[in-house]
Amino acid sequence: MADAAIENVQTQAVPRRVGRRSLSRHKSVVGFLFALPLIVVIAGLVIYPAGYAIHLATLNKSMQHFVGLSNFTFLFKRNTFWMVVEQSVLFAVTAVIFKAVVGFVVAHFVHNIPQKGQRKWRGMLLVPWVIPPAMSTLAWLWLFDPSYSAFNWILVHLGMSPVAWLGNVYWARFCVILVNVWVGSPFFLIMYLAALKSVPEALHEAAAIDGANWLQKIWYINLPMMRNIIQITALFSLIVTFANFDIVRILTNGGPVDQTHVFATWAFTLAIAGNDIPLGASVSLFMAPILAVAAFFILRNVRKRGNEA
Amino acid sequence: MSSATTTAGHAGGTQPAARYGSISRGRKTALYWSYFFLVLFVVIFLTPPLYMLLTSLKSSAEIGAATNPWWVYHPTLENYAALLGSSQFLIFFKNSVVVSICVVSLTMVIAILAAFSLARMGFWGSATLATGVFLTYLIPDTLLFIPLFKIFAWFHETTGIELINHWWVLIVLYPTLTVPFCTWIMIGYFASIPKELDEAALIDGASYFQVLTRIFIPVALPGIIAATIFAFTVSWANFLYPLAFTTSADQLVLPVGIVTTLIKGDVFNWGQIMTGALLGAAPPLIIYAFLMDYYISGLTAGATKG
Numbered sequence: 001m002a003d004a005a006i007e008n009v010q011t012q013a014v015p016r017r018v019g020r021r022s023l024s025r026h027k028s029v030v031g032f033l034f035a036l037p038l039i040v041v042i043a044g045l046v047i048y049p050a051g052y053a054i055h056l057a058t059l060n061k062s063m064q065h066f067v068g069l070s071n072f073t074f075l076f077k078r079n080t081f082w083m084v085v086e087q088s089v090l091f092a093v094t095a096v097i098f099k100a101v102v103g104f105v106v107a108h109f110v111h112n113i114p115q116k117g118q119r120k121w122r123g124m125l126l127v128p129w130v131i132p133p134a135m136s137t138l139a140w141l142w143l144f145d146p147s148y149s150a151f152n153w154i155l156v157h158l159g160m161s162p163v164a165w166l167g168n169v170y171w172a173r174f175c176v177i178l179v180n181v182w183v184g185s186p187f188f189l190i191m192y193l194a195a196l197k198s199v200p201e202a203l204h205e206a207a208a209i210d211g212a213n214w215l216q217k218i219w220y221i222n223l224p225m226m227r228n229i230i231q232i233t234a235l236f237s238l239i240v241t242f243a244n245f246d247i248v249r250i251l252t253n254g255g256p257v258d259q260t261h262v263f264a265t266w267a268f269t270l271a272i273a274g275n276d277i278p279l280g281a282s283v284s285l286f287m288a289p290i291l292a293v294a295a296f297f298i299l300r301n302v303r304k305r306g307n308e309a
Numbered sequence: 310m311s312s313a314t315t316t317a318g319h320a321g322g323t324q325p326a327a328r329y330g331s332i333s334r335g336r337k338t339a340l341y342w343s344y345f346f347l348v349l350f351v352v353i354f355l356t357p358p359l360y361m362l363l364t365s366l367k368s369s370a371e372i373g374a375a376t377n378p379w380w381v382y383h384p385t386l387e388n389y390a391a392l393l394g395s396s397q398f399l400i401f402f403k404n405s406v407v408v409s410i411c412v413v414s415l416t417m418v419i420a421i422l423a424a425f426s427l428a429r430m431g432f433w434g435s436a437t438l439a440t441g442v443f444l445t446y447l448i449p450d451t452l453l454f455i456p457l458f459k460i461f462a463w464f465h466e467t468t469g470i471e472l473i474n475h476w477w478v479l480i481v482l483y484p485t486l487t488v489p490f491c492t493w494i495m496i497g498y499f500a501s502i503p504k505e506l507d508e509a510a511l512i513d514g515a516s517y518f519q520v521l522t523r524i525f526i527p528v529a530l531p532g533i534i535a536a537t538i539f540a541f542t543v544s545w546a547n548f549l550y551p552l553a554f555t556t557s558a559d560q561l562v563l564p565v566g567i568v569t570t571l572i573k574g575d576v577f578n579w580g581q582i583m584t585g586a587l588l589g590a591a592p593p594l595i596i597y598a599f600l601m602d603y604y605i606s607g608l609t610a611g612a613t614k615g
Binding site: 027028029030031032034035037038039041042045046047048049050052053056063102105106108109110112113119121122123124125126127128130131132133134135136138139140142143145148150153154182186187190191194214239240243244245246249250263264267268271272277280281284285287288291294295298299 | 438485
């Protein structure tokens with residue numbers, strides 16, 4: 001981008017009377033003014049609040065005294081906190097892995113069928129991603145209903161015993177992850193399908209002549225060719241999944257007995273319902289490390305790509 | 310679905326399979342398996358929305374009856390009539406529409422101006438800002454709502470303007486989610502426009518604003534549509550901000566309104582909840598049905614260029 005700016009300045013150094021320097025200064029002033037609304041939004045509504053969250057986390061419940069790290073030491077002593085850490089990690093990692101696997105597999109199925117029909121199938125498969133998650137989670141909540149569960153109706157008619165979907169801790173964890181995978185895998189599908197299209201067909205033909213089977217083609221050609229997209233998509237999704245709120249809030253609201261709370265829903269419960277804003281802020285800050293790690297890798301990727309281009 | 314399978318059958322029927330031997334036969338089985346699993350996944354993916362539709366067509370009596378839940382025996386539109394006739398639901402809908410339109414317009418103005426500046430004009434620190442835009446996109450709303458809540462309370466104390474529990478506070482809040490990503494997409498689209506185009510215009514005496522409105526916006530229109538769709542989808546679907554910042558029934562937007570007002574304690578009026586959820590999902594679904602390609606290009610552009 002910097003190169004581009006220099007190049008631009010050089011190419012327009014001709015106009016009448018106005019000197020080269022004043023012209024380029026005029027240009028950067030206008031450029032700054034154009035970007036000003038963005039700077040205001042980012043600084044005022046994202047950067048400042050994010051920094052303020054750190055300050056809030058060091059205050060006592062009534063927000064009048066500075067208490068240092070005692071909110072954190074208080075959290076470390078609570079079992080619920082460690083449960084939430086465990087559940088957040090389990091939830092995010094499992095969900096992302098399953099989203100990636102489902103997306104990868106379904107992308108191959110879509111890629112396999114004739115070009116003409118692909119649009120239609122892709123269109124149907126992307127619907128879970130388009131519906132607002134809060135709305136579709138309501139449908140899942142109703143499908144999991146303790147007394148009228150439509151899934152249990154099927155199970156009973158198949159001769160199996162009904163399942164307490166959201167009443168049992170393990171099933172509740174399973175359901176929360178299932179709904180997240182359902183919402184998120186279309187995104188992976190789209191990304192992986194786009195990546196698959198960019199794998200040169202010649203490679204597959206060469207492999208076929210060498211006698212490779214479909215599994216070898218996927219393992220030795222598609223996977224390495226798609227590595228970049230697979231990484232970046234998983235990283236993106238990890239951030240979003242780690243910060244997920246809607247699904248857990250509507251489906252279980254943390255229950256049974258706080259066993260399905262993730263950082264976001266627990267922070268909400270503490271801060272808004274429990275009226276302890278500093279403690280809620282402390283909990284929500286635990287989402288930051290994963291962000292930092294992701295930011296590091298994504299930035300490295302952006303730089304690398306910039307050098308290649 | 311049916312036409313897809315017939316094309317497969319057609320291809321299989323006309324092809325002289327024996328001549329090509331095992332490769333062709335292998336491809337045909339692969340194709341059939343692909344269709345089989347695609348049907349399976351489509352069924353799984355579409356079950357919740359279809360079940361929404363089924364339930365929305367049932368009366369409360371039928372929902373409570375021990376009949377097959379996967380079938381509607383006595384279809385009725387009473388749930389739709391009840392919701393569309395209730396002034397409360399219409400207020401939610403109106404709030405959602407107004408908030409979304411305002412947020413989308415605001416976002417696009419900010420994003421297009423900033424993206425033009427960052428992609429073409431450049432100033433001290435503009436490269437850092439472009440990277441920063443992307444990083445702020447990674448900061449989730451679940452981290453921001455608590456400090457914002459406190460900042461708004463402080464704002465009320467100092468200026469006397471109450472922001473919390475007014476639907477229009479969402480117009481201030483949603484840009485935190487939409488602006489960074491839309492700017493990022495627009496930088497990508499603007500950067501792909503050949504430089505000769507704007508250089509020629511500048512030499513002919515056009516101002517930067519004219520270059521933007523006469524050249525960049527028309528050329529990058531597909532990108533603008535994709536970003537607009539993204540901004541709309543996000544502002545229509547967000548659940549956390551309205552849940553945290555609005556409480557009175559007349560200030561709610563659709564997703565939160567449906568969840569908080571239709572669920573009263575332990576009494577779930579599932580017919581109406583499913584109808585509300587379906588109506589809430591309808592606007593993005595309709596846009597998606599017509600503009601699917603823009604939708605997808607925005608999605609992939611945002612992530613692959615990141």
